[in-house]
Amino acid sequence: MSADTLILILAIDRGVGPDVLTQHRTKAAVPFGGKYRSIDFTLANCLHSGLRQVLVLTQYKSHSLQKHLRDGWSIFNPELGEFITSLPPQMRESQEWYAGPFDALRQNRYLIERNRAKQILVLDGGAVYRMDYAELVRAHKEAQAKVTVAIRPTSAPYSGTQAGVELDEDGYIRALSPAVPVAEDEDGERLQTMGVYLFDKAFLLAEFDRLDRGERQDSDLALDVVAPLTQEQRILAYRFGQARGRVTPDRYWCDLATIDAYYRANMELLYAEPPIDLYQADWNIHTYQGQYPPARTVPGPMSGNEGVFVNSMLAAGTVISGGGVNHSILFPCVRVKDGAIVEESILFDGVEVGEGAHLRNCIVEKDVVIPPNEQIGHDLKLDRERFTVSEQGIVVVSRGIWG
Missing domain, CATH: 3.90.550.10 (Spore Coat Polysaccharide Biosynthesis Protein SpsA; Chain A)
Structure with a gap:
């Protein structure tokens, strides 16, 4: 064949x-x-x-x-x-x-x-x-x-x-x-x-x-x-x-x-039963994976709060340090700092979410560093002045926004 x-x-x-x-x-x-x-x-x-x-x-x-x-x-x-x-x-x-x-x-x-x-x-x-x-x-x-x-x-x-x-x-x-x-x-x-x-x-x-x-x-x-x-x-x-x-x-x-x-x-x-089955044993999706350490959650260095994630995908090398991740997809080597919240979002490789920042309904490009206490996805009128916002209110944070 x-x-x-x-x-x-x-x-x-x-x-x-x-x-x-x-x-x-x-x-x-x-x-x-x-x-x-x-x-x-x-x-x-x-x-x-x-x-x-x-x-x-x-x-x-x-x-x-x-x-x-x-x-x-x-x-x-x-x-x-x-x-x-x-x-x-x-x-x-x-x-x-x-x-x-x-x-x-x-x-x-x-x-x-x-x-x-x-x-x-x-x-x-x-x-x-x-x-x-x-x-x-x-x-x-x-x-x-x-x-x-x-x-x-x-x-x-x-x-x-x-x-x-x-x-x-x-x-x-x-x-x-x-x-x-x-x-x-x-x-x-x-x-x-x-x-x-x-x-x-x-x-x-x-x-x-x-x-x-x-x-x-x-x-x-x-x-x-x-x-x-x-x-x-x-x-x-x-x-x-x-x-x-x-x-x-x-x-x-x-x-x-x-x-x-x-x-x-x-x-x-x-979803509990996603529409595409990525887990069929005889039909795995091959890809490149870097030799990164396992993903983990650790307490925040200042607050002492545990890092948590709920119903999310975390790739290798990701560390949640006292932050919270809910219903989101994190690519390799993402950092979610103390007190930061990530909800309903997709973070590409190497993204860092600063202390106290809050992301909702976002797609964040590779290697973007979100400043501490930044709020994205909460005020779409403000977001449209800085980012790309889709018809359904998804905020895309591109490279070069900060520095």
Whole structure:
């Protein structure tokens, strides 16, 4: 299975998602869940699906992502034909950067041609979900399809960043629509793409030639490339979360399209029964973890009060010194000082919360130092003068606010 499928993961731009979180990194490198990057979910899917020839196409502010791939994902054995390789624009044919997702594939045609794979699996590196791609490949082969697109039902009336899907009576894609209200199908179900596309290799190479002749726009893979093909080819729809496959069918998928979506997806991990199961023993999410000491709580040096945390995730190296953390997610090496309170918040690596500070409904960027007695998330009018505040009142504290 591994030798038959070459994977190209698109991590080339900032994305349309939470811009304030992609000032210093591409969307695929955005931290998630206290210890992960969003691309870890896609890579873990590749790993567990037995598909281990992976090219990660990078471009926009890629240093953080490339460092993460080097430190956390140098686990495949090249002697067995396995690899995860970061691939910035090679400029073999021109001096141009990747102009869009399909152009990113086209510019690496020579790598596709010389690989013995028969299928090319193209994935979005910025979505959070678990999926057995081996079952997708199997369905593609069984149907002898030229193109297969993974789809999922959604209860939302709008498709966000993904295209709406209309199926014919045989389960093939009749049409794809832009990010506007998605029509219900005959069963009252709304369907969307999810950034997972499987191409027959020979067919994809032929499409490269068509793009060279200017027959395709190139800003969205589903709408600019796949949608026109529905008039020429039978495009197979693969339903996400089927009974076949080795992943518990939680059917969770999130593209972190806004600050509020990002915040909600993290907070949902704190539910007694979270919508995505990170604890399935045979489908762990691999990532890079620094060699930090265990997280701990200690009494405050001045007050003597015990550090406490309630229904929260604490990563390694975090110390709560007489402060309190409630319903929050703390990434590695966070410090919560004496008398500080953190509620309903997400703190990235290295954040320090000063004595007596109080954070509520916040996302705090890496290495930010919150001054003592600072109040954030309590007066949104004041917060908007200093920080980014989302539509639903989530305050994002960026780097460089203080000093």
